[in-house]
Amino acid sequence: xxxxxxxxxxxxxxxxxQSQDLLAILDNELEKTTHIVSATFKGTRIANGHxxxxxxxxxxxxxxxxxxxxxxxxxxxxxxxxxxxxRFSLEYGITDDLMVxxxxxxxxxxxxxxxxxxxxRQKTGDQSFPFSVSAFASVVSRDYPEFDKRPLTETLFYxxxxxxxxxxxxSLSLQITPTYIYRNTIASFEESHGFFALGVGGRVKLSNRVxxxxxxxxxxxxxxxxxxxxxxxxxxxIETGGHVFQLILSNAITMVEKSFITETTGNFLKGxxxxxxxxxxxx
Amino acid sequence: xxxxxxxxxxxxxxxxxxxxxxxTRKGNxxxxxxxxxxDIKAENNAVLSIINTxxxxxxxxxxxxxxxxxxxxxxxxxxxxYIESEKYPKSTFKGIIxxxxxxKKYKATETYVEGTMTIHGVARDICIPTTLTxxxxxxxxxxxxxxxxxxxxxxxxxxxxxxIAEEIEVSYNFIHLPHx
Numbered sequence: 001x002x003x004x005x006x007x008x009x010x011x012x013x014x015x016x017x018q019s020q021d022l023l024a025i026l027d028n029e030l031e032k033t034t035h036i037v038s039a040t041f042k043g044t045r046i047a048n049g050h051x052x053x054x055x056x057x058x059x060x061x062x063x064x065x066x067x068x069x070x071x072x073x074x075x076x077x078x079x080x081x082x083x084x085x086x087r088f089s090l091e092y093g094i095t096d097d098l099m100v101x102x103x104x105x106x107x108x109x110x111x112x113x114x115x116x117x118x119x120x121r122q123k124t125g126d127q128s129f130p131f132s133v134s135a136f137a138s139v140v141s142r143d144y145p146e147f148d149k150r151p152l153t154e155t156l157f158y159x160x161x162x163x164x165x166x167x168x169x170x171s172l173s174l175q176i177t178p179t180y181i182y183r184n185t186i187a188s189f190e191e192s193h194g195f196f197a198l199g200v201g202g203r204v205k206l207s208n209r210v211x212x213x214x215x216x217x218x219x220x221x222x223x224x225x226x227x228x229x230x231x232x233x234x235x236x237x238i239e240t241g242g243h244v245f246q247l248i249l250s251n252a253i254t255m256v257e258k259s260f261i262t263e264t265t266g267n268f269l270k271g272x273x274x275x276x277x278x279x280x281x282x283x
Numbered sequence: 284x285x286x287x288x289x290x291x292x293x294x295x296x297x298x299x300x301x302x303x304x305x306x307t308r309k310g311n312x313x314x315x316x317x318x319x320x321x322d323i324k325a326e327n328n329a330v331l332s333i334i335n336t337x338x339x340x341x342x343x344x345x346x347x348x349x350x351x352x353x354x355x356x357x358x359x360x361x362x363x364x365y366i367e368s369e370k371y372p373k374s375t376f377k378g379i380i381x382x383x384x385x386x387k388k389y390k391a392t393e394t395y396v397e398g399t400m401t402i403h404g405v406a407r408d409i410c411i412p413t414t415l416t417x418x419x420x421x422x423x424x425x426x427x428x429x430x431x432x433x434x435x436x437x438x439x440x441x442x443x444x445x446x447i448a449e450e451i452e453v454s455y456n457f458i459h460l461p462h463x
Contacts, residue, residue, distance in 0.1 A: 022304075022342030023377050025462075026331045029308060030344055030373060033329070038348070039363045056355030096355070170369035208364040209440070239364075240442050282356055 037122040040132060040167040041175075043244045044091065044099075044116075045278060046201040047215040047233035048252055048260045052132050052165035052175060054116055055093035055282070063103075063280040064088045067253045072271035080275065087255045105256055112256050114138035114159075122167060136161040140258050157258035158182040161199075171205040179217065181258050187225035195262050196220040203237075211237040213246075217261045231264040246278040303337040305422050306462035312345065312455045314430075316448040323357060323447065325350040332457045334422055339383025341396060343376040343457075365437050366403055374402040380415065388417045396424075405435045420461055427454035 041051035044061070055061050065087040069080030077083065089103030089112075097118040104111050120133040140157040144150055158181070165175035177199030186193060201215040213235040222228050233250035251266035252259070253274045266272030310330030316323040330345040347368040352358035362368040378398015386392045392415050400409045413426040430451045432439065439447050 022333050022335060022340060023344065023375055025304075025306075025333055026342055026344035026375070029331050030346060033346060033349075035346065035348055039359050059355065170367075208367070239360075240440075 032126050034123050034125040034127040037124060037132070037167050040122070040165050040173045041203050041213070042211055042237040042239055043246060043278070043280060045246065046175065046203065046213050047235040047246070047248050048231065048250060048255055049177060049199055049201065049215055049217070049257065050114075050116060050136050050161065050163060051201070052118075052134050052163045054097065054099045054118060054134070055091055057093050057096045059093045060283045061091045061280050062088070062283070063091060063278055065255045065276065065278045067107075067248070067250070067255065067274045067276035069253070069274065070266060070271070071273045071275060084276075085253050085255070103256070105254060105259075107254055108259065109143035110140050110254075110256050110259070111143065112138055112140045116163075122165075131164055131166040134163040134165075136163055138257060140256055154185045156184040158184075159257040159261075161257070173203045175199075175201045177201065177217075179257065179261060181262055183258070183262075187223075191224055192221055195222075197261050199261075209239045213237060219262065223262060226263060227265060228262065229264050229267055231260045232268050243282075244278075244280050246280075248276040248278065249273050250276065304333055304335055304462040305420075305459035306333045307331070307457050307459045310343070310345075310455065310457040312453065314350075314454075315452045317452075318445060318448050320445045323352070325352045325358070325361065327351070330455070330457070332424075332459060333462060334380070334459055336383075336422070339380040341376075341378060341380055341398075345374055346372060347374055348372070365439075371402075371404045374400070376400045376409075376411075378409075378411075380413070383415075386415055386417055388419070391416045402430070402435045403437050407434055422459045423457065424459070425454075425456040427452060429453070 041053045043051065044053050044055065045051055067085045069077055069083040071079045073080045085105060085107035087103050087105040089101050091099060091101035093099045099116050101114050114137065116134055116136045118134050120129065122132040123129040138159045141152065142155045159179065161177050161179045163175060163177055165173060167173045179197040179199060181195040183193055197217045197219045199215065199217040201213065203211050203213045205211045215233045217231050219230055229251060231250065231252040233248055233252065235246050235248040238245040251268040251272050252264040254260045308331050309328060310332045311328050312330050313324065313326045327345055327350045329349045330343060332341065332343045334341045347366045348362050350361065352361065376398055378396045380396050381394050394413055394415055396411045396413055398409065399406050411426065411428050413424050416423040430453055432449055432451060
C-alpha cells in the first residue's frame with residue numbers, strides 16, 4: 001500500500017518537475033485562449049455571389065465589375081469583349097460585423113442596395129465553433145426608359161441569403177448559401193413570386209496571394225417565362241496590397257443576385273461563358 | 284520511511300507552489316515599420332512572459348494573430364501573407380537574463396537577455412537589451428530591438444517593397460507578477 005502511494009507521489013513530483021520548463025508553462029496558458037478565424041475568402045464575393053467576408057469597420061471599398069459577352073460569340077465580337085455589363089459599387093463597413101453597399105449595373109439598368117451582417121463566427125482554441133454564419137439582404141430596382149416608366153414597387157426584387165462558411169484549412173474554404181428571391185412583378189399569373197436556390201462555393205489557395213474560387217447555385221424552382229440555367233462560375237483571386245483582382249468565367253452576365261441566380265440563360269458546357277473581372281480598391 | 288515520505292511531500296508542495304516564478308499574460312509588444320510610402324504599426328497586449336527568479340531564466344510566447352493593426356486589411360495581410368499565422372501560430376523566446384541575481388531591488392538596471400527567438404518557424408539566437416526593475420512581488424522589463432524580416436524568412440513581394448521596411452523596430456513592456 002505504502003509502496004503504491006510512494007510511487008504515485010514520486011510520479012507527480014517528477015511530472016511536476018518536468019513541467020518546470022518555462023515554455024511548456026506558457027504553451028499551457030496559450031491553449032486557454034480563443035480566437036476568431038479570419039480571411040475565409042479573400043474578397044467579399046466568391047465569384048458572382050457574396051462570400052462570408054465583410055469590409056471591416058470604416059473601410060470603404062470601390063468595386064468595378066465587368067462581364068463581357070459570351071466567349072462563343074465569335075471573332076466578330078472578339079469573343080464577347082465588344083460588349084460588357086458593368087457594375088460599379090461603393091461598399092462600406094459600418095462596424096466589423098455590418099456592411100452596406102450600393103451598386104449600379106448597366107445590364108437591365110439595375111440599382112442595388114444590400115446589408116450583410118455577421119451572426120456567428122468560426123472560432124478555434126478554447127471555445128471553438130466550427131463555422132461562420134452571415135445574413136445577407138438586398139433590394140434591387142430596375143430602371144426603365146422615360147416612355148416606359150413604372151411605379152417603383154413594380155420594379156423591385158428582394159433577396160435574402162444565409163451565408164454559412166467554414167475555413168477547413170488555411171488553403172481550403174467552403175460555403176453554402178440558402179437563398180430566397182422575391183420578385184414583386186411577375187410576367188404571368190402562373191409565375192411564382194418566390195424562388196428558392198441553394199448555392200455552394202469554395203476556395204483553394206494556390207499561394208499566399210492567389211486563390212481559385214468556384215461557385216454554383218441550384219434553383220429549386222425556375223422562371224417559366226425564361227429558359228434558365230443554374231449559374232456556375234470559376235474565378236481566380238489575385239491580391240496586391242489594397243487591391244483584389246478577380247478574373248471570372250461564368251455562364252451569367254450579371255452580378256446581382258436576383259439576376260444571376262434566377263435569370264441566367266447561358267449553357268456553360270456549350271461555351272456560353274462570359275469572361276469578367278472584379279477589381280476592388282479598399283480605402 | 285516516514286521521513287522520506289514527508290520530504291517527498293515537502294518537495295512536491297514547494298514545486299507546486301512555484302513561488303520562484305513571476306508571470307504576465309498581458310505583456311505588451313509593439314512593432315513599427317517605417318518607409319517613405321507608409322508607416323505600419325501593430326500591438327499585441329496578450330503576450331505571455333515568465334521569469335524563473337531563482338536562476339534568471341525567462342520565456343515569452345505570443346499568438347501572432349493577436350497583433351492589432353489600425354487598418355484591419357493590414358492585419359489580415361499580416362496574418363495571411365507575411366507571418367502566416369495559421370501555419371506558424373505563435374512566436375516564442377527562451378533565454379537567460381544576464382546578471383539577474385545581481386540586480387538590486389527598486390533600481391532600474393540596464394542588462395540584456397540572451398536566448399533563442401522563434402518567429403515564422405525560424406529559430407535564431409538573439410541578444411535583447413532590456414531595462415529591468417525588481418520590486419517586491421513584481422519584475423518589470425522593457426526595451427526595444429530590431430528584427431530583420433529576412434532573418435525569419437518573411438518575404439516581401441516586389442510590388443509592396445516600398446511599403447514595408449526590411450528592418451522592423453520592436454518594443455516591449457512586461458510587468459511580471461507572482462505566478463501561481
